[in-house]
Amino acid sequence: MENDLNKAQEKAILTTEGPVLIVAGAGSGKTRVLAHRISHLVERGVRPEAILAITFTNKAAGEMKSRISNLLKHGKENLRHEMPDSAIFGRALPWVGTFHSLSVSILRETGSAIGINKHFTILDEDDALSLIKEALADLALDPKQFQPTRLRSIISRKKNELVTLEQFKTEALEYFPKILARVWAAYEEKTQKSKALDFDDLLLKTVELFSKEPRVLEMYQERWRYVHVDEYQDTNLVQYHLTKLLAQKYGNICAVGDIDQAIYSWRGADFRNIMHFERDWPNTVLITLEENYRSTQLILNAANAVIVKNKFRVPKNLFSQKKSGSKISVFEAINEEEEGDFIAGLVNYLHEKEKIPLTEMAVLYRTNFQSRIIEEKMIATGIPYQVIGVKFYERKEIKDTLSYLRSALNPEDLIALKRAISMPPRGIGKALIIKMLAGGNLSEKENKKIEDFKKLLEAVKKDAEEKPASEVLKNLIKRSGLEDYFDNGTDEGEMRLANIAELASLAKRYDAKKAPEGILTLLEEAALMSDQDTVKDENSVKLMTVHAAKGLEFKAVFIAGLEDGLFPHHASMEEEKELRDEEERRLFYVALTRAKEKVYLSYAVFRTIFGSRQVNRPSNFLFDIPDELIEKAPEKIITLE
Numbered sequence: 001m002e003n004d005l006n007k008a009q010e011k012a013i014l015t016t017e018g019p020v021l022i023v024a025g026a027g028s029g030k031t032r033v034l035a036h037r038i039s040h041l042v043e044r045g046v047r048p049e050a051i052l053a054i055t056f057t058n059k060a061a062g063e064m065k066s067r068i069s070n071l072l073k074h075g076k077e078n079l080r081h082e083m084p085d086s087a088i089f090g091r092a093l094p095w096v097g098t099f100h101s102l103s104v105s106i107l108r109e110t111g112s113a114i115g116i117n118k119h120f121t122i123l124d125e126d127d128a129l130s131l132i133k134e135a136l137a138d139l140a141l142d143p144k145q146f147q148p149t150r151l152r153s154i155i156s157r158k159k160n161e162l163v164t165l166e167q168f169k170t171e172a173l174e175y176f177p178k179i180l181a182r183v184w185a186a187y188e189e190k191t192q193k194s195k196a197l198d199f200d201d202l203l204l205k206t207v208e209l210f211s212k213e214p215r216v217l218e219m220y221q222e223r224w225r226y227v228h229v230d231e232y233q234d235t236n237l238v239q240y241h242l243t244k245l246l247a248q249k250y251g252n253i254c255a256v257g258d259i260d261q262a263i264y265s266w267r268g269a270d271f272r273n274i275m276h277f278e279r280d281w282p283n284t285v286l287i288t289l290e291e292n293y294r295s296t297q298l299i300l301n302a303a304n305a306v307i308v309k310n311k312f313r314v315p316k317n318l319f320s321q322k323k324s325g326s327k328i329s330v331f332e333a334i335n336e337e338e339e340g341d342f343i344a345g346l347v348n349y350l351h352e353k354e355k356i357p358l359t360e361m362a363v364l365y366r367t368n369f370q371s372r373i374i375e376e377k378m379i380a381t382g383i384p385y386q387v388i389g390v391k392f393y394e395r396k397e398i399k400d401t402l403s404y405l406r407s408a409l410n411p412e413d414l415i416a417l418k419r420a421i422s423m424p425p426r427g428i429g430k431a432l433i434i435k436m437l438a439g440g441n442l443s444e445k446e447n448k449k450i451e452d453f454k455k456l457l458e459a460v461k462k463d464a465e466e467k468p469a470s471e472v473l474k475n476l477i478k479r480s481g482l483e484d485y486f487d488n489g490t491d492e493g494e495m496r497l498a499n500i501a502e503l504a505s506l507a508k509r510y511d512a513k514k515a516p517e518g519i520l521t522l523l524e525e526a527a528l529m530s531d532q533d534t535v536k537d538e539n540s541v542k543l544m545t546v547h548a549a550k551g552l553e554f555k556a557v558f559i560a561g562l563e564d565g566l567f568p569h570h571a572s573m574e575e576e577k578e579l580r581d582e583e584e585r586r587l588f589y590v591a592l593t594r595a596k597e598k599v600y601l602s603y604a605v606f607r608t609i610f611g612s613r614q615v616n617r618p619s620n621f622l623f624d625i626p627d628e629l630i631e632k633a634p635e636k637i638i639t640l641e
Contacts, residue, residue, distance in 0.1 A: 019254075019277075020285045022289060026295075050224060051094035053228040054098065057098065058098060060230065060231075106209070107209070117412075134190060139183065194414050203238040207241050211245075228255075233257040251281065259275065262586055271312065291320070296322045306585060328599045343363055361541045365559075374543055400482065404416075420457075436450055466515055546587050560602050
């Protein structure tokens with residue numbers, strides 16, 4: 001056990017049997033604690049493969065895997081039982097991953113028990129929305145009257161509440177629910193025909209599998225006798241049940257979370273899951289981590305003063321050994337232009353004069369539209385920046401390339417088939433695709449085009465089943481004609497060609513996996529990538545929403561747009577006002593606690609939103625922070641030279 005662990009951390013690591021709830025404040029070293037706890041279990045004699053750790057992002061999973069691997073590697077000579085090198089070097093480590101990747105793994109292995117094809121396609125949000133639109137068209141419903149995004153959102157929410165289509169149909173008694181039930185049914189029919197699952201299905205079908213097949217559930221309960229769940233406050237009802245089913249036989253469940261950082265109710269998360277943990281698991285050992293290793297005490301004083309106003313929380317008070325610290329700067333801008341000038345100018349000053357690396361600075365905002373003006377000012381000042389949330393795998397040329405893999409491995413995936421067959425253009429238009437799918441009579445010329453395409457997919461499938469992932473991609477890019485199509489001498493073509501070449505390079509990380517697992521893992525990652533997984537380790541300032549910043553840290557943090565109605569967001573003025581207000585306050589608390597040394601807050605008196613110029617009041621959050629912790633921002637820095 002390391003010497004620099006505090007008493008609460010030590011207790012969390014050493015309490016290995018039975019239910020444990022670790023209330024981990026921001027910056028309190030929870031990832032470190034989890035890694036040490038898992039390492040300690042192995043040192044005690046628990047087989048690594050008997051340990052499960054569930055995270056919410058691939059980034060968090062990667063960091064935890066790395067830490068666990070290093071701890072096991074260094075502690076190998078002290079282990080009390082025989083453990084092969086494979087347990088240290090990658091083949092028999094604890095299973096660490098996200099809820100969705102866990103579900104994919106389970107369904108690929110045992111989903112056939114409920115009729116799920118091993119090579120099922122994972123629909124991303126664009127794919128799911130496309131099928132909703134198709135369902136509306138099939139039912140002759142007006143997408144302007146029944147907005148596809150709204151219908152998709154409601155269906156998603158229902159699935160996360162463990163509501164099946166059959167259940168919903170029995171409850172759909174009024175006009176709109178009846179329409180929704182019809183669209184949902186048509187959508188389900190299309191996903192099943194394509195042997196595809198959307199994000200919500202991955203979790204829902206896993207719970208269904210465990211409920212219908214007790215022997216399958218017992219197999220996984222025996223496999224993973226020690227269950228760890230990070231960010232427990234962010235679990236929804238399906239994730240809650242999935243966790244409970246896996247851990248119920250042995251009761252060795254360790255949940256880590258913090259109600260004060262529960263910010264995802266809009267996607268179905270229910271912070272009450274963590275509040276009810278002790279009720280669900282009798283004899284729970286409760287451990288609170290309050291020492292913060294990230295921020296100065298002044299920043300924590302401000303964060304504590306904000307969050308203490310929430311009623312729904314477990315009392316705690318973060319503290320730090322970093323006693324000194326700069327005051328929090330507040331800047332009042334005339335409009336968003338001046339706010340952008342202030343941020344860009346100060347970023348430039350901190351980098352040039354105070355030598356703070358660009359990678360150690362972040363600009364946070366409540367909604368995505370705020371990034372535009374800040375980007376403009378960064379460009380004008382010559383500051384490299386990255387907008388977090390622009391996902392590589394969502395680029396058109398990347399989706400076009402991956403559609404060949406999807407279609408080759410799952411011929412029923414009509415979305416992928418339609419995409420691959422039309423890019424690059426090969427003389428097979430919509431009319432011919434419809435004719436082909438309907439089994440109509442094709443002319444000799446039409447038949448040759450179709451047969452050539454089928455041979456291409458067969459070659460891709462053969463490669464995927466036999467060759468390393470990167471080689472599969474390289475061959476595909478050439479065979480498909482995408483390389484020649486993008487190599488057209490234009491800047492756009494050059495960029496798209498560079499992106500698909502980067503995709504082949506990224507695939508190298510899966511080359512060690514036995515075919516076709518490498519390609520399947522690549523497709524899984526592409527579908528399940530989160531905003532945080534897009535963060536690049538490059539010399540640039542990071543621009544992102546506060547939601548995307550969860551789990552990250554920076555020396556200097558700018559929080560823009562602190563205006564009443566924007567942050568807190570106007571959505572918090574609607575139904576369930578108290579709950580929504582508290583979530584907005586938690587969101588501001590998360591934003592403050594991303595900072596290690598310095599926080600800059602800004603707001604604009606006038607801001608143009610959707611073409612309308614608005615007069616704004618400063619956010620109430622600014623008045624929650626004690627006056628002695630605040631200073632006026634240095635105005636001389638806002639002038640760009």
